[in-house]
Amino acid sequence: MILSTNVAVSQRDPGGADRVSGIDKRPQPFIDVRAxxxxxxxxxxxxxxxxxDSAHHGxxxxxVYAYAREELDYWQAELGRELPNGSFGENLTTVGLDLAAMLVNQxxxxxxxxxxxxxxxxxxxxxxxxxxxxxxxKRFSQRGRCGAYLRVIAPGRITAGDVIEVVGRPEHDIDMLTAFRAAQGDKEAARSVVAANCLPPLYHRRLVKLVD
Structure with missing residues (x-):
């Protein structure tokens, strides 16, 4: 289920770069999405x-970026501080769906x-x-449960409380946890992802270079 739909409140980049940042996401009743x-x-x-950061995002x-409420709760306990929905820059805060187990292209x-x-x-x-x-x-990477970026296949409106319906199944077994390990330089995981040929060309080519 979608627990919260979140949109950025623009601010100066907290990392000190000379640009605005959209990482501060705040709950809204709904979001409209399009490709x-x-x-x-x-x-x-x-x-x-x-x-x-238009050089690396968008x-x-x-x-669209999704992150699980269950993971925010994990980090709340680890960090000893409150993490409201949207705290990790996610547009969609989910509940009851294991994003790490979702297959690429699901x-x-x-x-x-x-x-x-x-x-x-x-x-x-x-x-x-x-x-x-x-x-x-380093700490976030070691956890490995990175949420998921999503592409928009059909535009529409998403509202807090909407059910998430999983449609069909891709013809491979590469989940987001494996894809994350590959992106972090795990060559065994990268070989699996390359063999499945399930990533967009830019990201596929990066992993091919890693395992060559």
């Missing part, structure tokens, strides 16, 4: 959202929209500065 252009810099797939493969029908699991999130300096936790990039 942005194909490339970084083509903006968010969420109407009214902000993408600050575009079709990173149109389709999800949510509200009137159809989304598709796309690529993993890799923690960055902005994320670390936003949380203000020493060693955050």
């Amino acid at each position: 942005p252009g194909p490339s970084y810099g083509d903006g968010s797939g969420v109407d009214g959202d902000t993408v600050g 575009g079709a493969q990173k149109a 389709r999800l029908h949510i509200g009137t929209a159809v989304l598709e699991i796309s690529i993993v999130r890799q923690p960055c300096r902005t994320f670390a500065a936003w949380l203000g936790e020493r060693g955050w990039v």
